[in-house]
Amino acid sequence: MVVHGHDTTLPISLDVMLEHCRAVARGASRPLLVGDLSFGCYESSSTQAVDSAVRVLKEGGMDAIKLEGGAPSRISAAKAIVEAGIAVMGHVGLTPQAISVLGGFRPQGKTVDSAIKVVETAIALQEAGCxxxxxxxxxxxxxxxxxxxxxxxTIGIGAGPFCSGQVLVYHDLLGMMQHPHHAKVTPKFCKQFGNVGSVINKALSDYKQEVETRSFPGPSHTPYKITATDVDGFANALQKMGLGEAADAAAAAAENSENDGKPSENS
Known part of the structure; x- marks a missing residue:
């Protein structure tokens, strides 16, 4: 959702999730890796859920899977996946894949009935083997x-300080995303522990300016050299090919490199 610029998680397919899983698995050897089952890959039946979970471990390199919701079919799916030998993490409260029936990204557990449902669903997932x-x-x-x-x-996200652990989307907590679209979907519970986005924007702006003024790349970032003798030979070979302008460009570049390394305005 954040990385791909979507308003919701619904468009993401299992194949896309597997690409992300493989990338994470290549770079993280110590943590327990949990891959999300994407919308549409586990709702039809427990068999579909097990097949998708197997792919997440076999193709994605994950150690476990996570699925959302606590409807009877989801509890059955969680139980079937566990019985297939795959560790399962449950997910209750606001379940982003269910925003169609929730009416959007709405907090849960704000009434007695809703709060009891959260606890009962969590217990049911535990009993299913999560x-x-x-x-x-x-x-x-x-x-x-x-x-x-x-x-x-329990792992909390927007659920207060009394959970066993906490998680946030790292793009949010680092303040990486500066686009107005991202500001629209950044959750209220997210604290920015950094402002990496402004640093990135400044670096890109500085890069653009230095390229436009031709101060980058300078001599220190142009490390590959050719001797003066080879430049002359190269230029002569280009002349024989009928590429006089190219020969002149090579000679001028060599001369600039011997001076300040910065191209002239009309280069």
Whole structure:
């Protein structure tokens, strides 16, 4: 959603997720790697869910999978995946893949019935064999109650400080994304621990300016040399090919390199 510029997570396919999984797996050998099952790859049946989960481990290099929701079909899918020998992390509260029925990105657990549903769903996922549950966008007392009721860890995102652990989208916490589109979808619970986006923007602006003024690349960033003798030979060979302007360009570049390395305005 963040990386691909979508308004929701729904357009992302399992194949796209597998590409991300493989990239992470190549660079991270120590952490427990959990791959998300994307929308549309596990809802039809437990068989479909198991097949998709197998791909995430075999093709994506993950150690476990995560699936969203607590409807009976999701509980059955989680149980089937666990029975297939694959570790499963559950996800309750705001489930981004279910925004069609939730009416958007809306927090959950704000009424008695909704809060009880969050806890009951988390317990059901634990009973299905999940090793952990994500609690997203629920009030802190609800997250605290769910964490207390469970024997497995909870991972909070927008769920207050009483979960077993916490997670944020790193693009959000680093302040990487500066585009107005991203500002529109940045969640309220996200704290920016850095402002990397402004640093990136300044670096790109400086790069653009130096390219336009031809101060980059300068001598220190033009490391590959050709001797004066070879330049003359190169220019003569170009002349014989009928490429006089190219020969002149090569000679002028060699002369500039011996001076300040900066091209003339009409080069």
């Amino acid at each position: 090793f952990s549950v994500v609690l997203e966008c629920v009030p802190a007392p609800v997250a605290a109650a769910a964490t207390s009721a469970l024997k497995i860890p």
